[in-house]
Amino acid sequence: MVVAVPRSLESVVVLWAVVKSGATFVPVDPGYPAERVQFMVADSGAVLVVTVSSVVDVVSVSCPPAVPVVVFDDAGLVSEVGGLSSRPVSYADRVRSVEVSDAAWMIYTSGVDGAA
Secondary structure, three states: OEEEOOOOHHHHHHHHHHHHHOOOEEEOOOOOOHHHHHHHHHHHOOOOEEEOOOOHHHHHOOOOOOOOEEEOOOHHHHHHHHOOOOOOOOHHHOOOOOOOOOOOEOOOOOOOOOOO
16 A cells, blocks of 8 residues: 655554554655656555545556545545444454564665666
């Protein structure tokens, strides 16, 4: 999962939610050039992008059409999530169990371009 949220309270909440879900995340600075974001999304194998409304236009044009973009602060999503249980996420809620060997995050450093 790609997390493209500027540094903010929302970025902390999104990262915490991803970690609680057991998913692996790739932090992406929404200020990166579109080509860089496209490479990171494709190379990481991300199946979902999470962002916020303030940068969704920039992030959306950088993502392949097959990768859904979820806007964390979208009013419809906020309303839908507000109606869900507030109980903690349990192992039963996950698609599969989280293993010690699972990745938590993937980091791309400057200069990573896929060249071997």
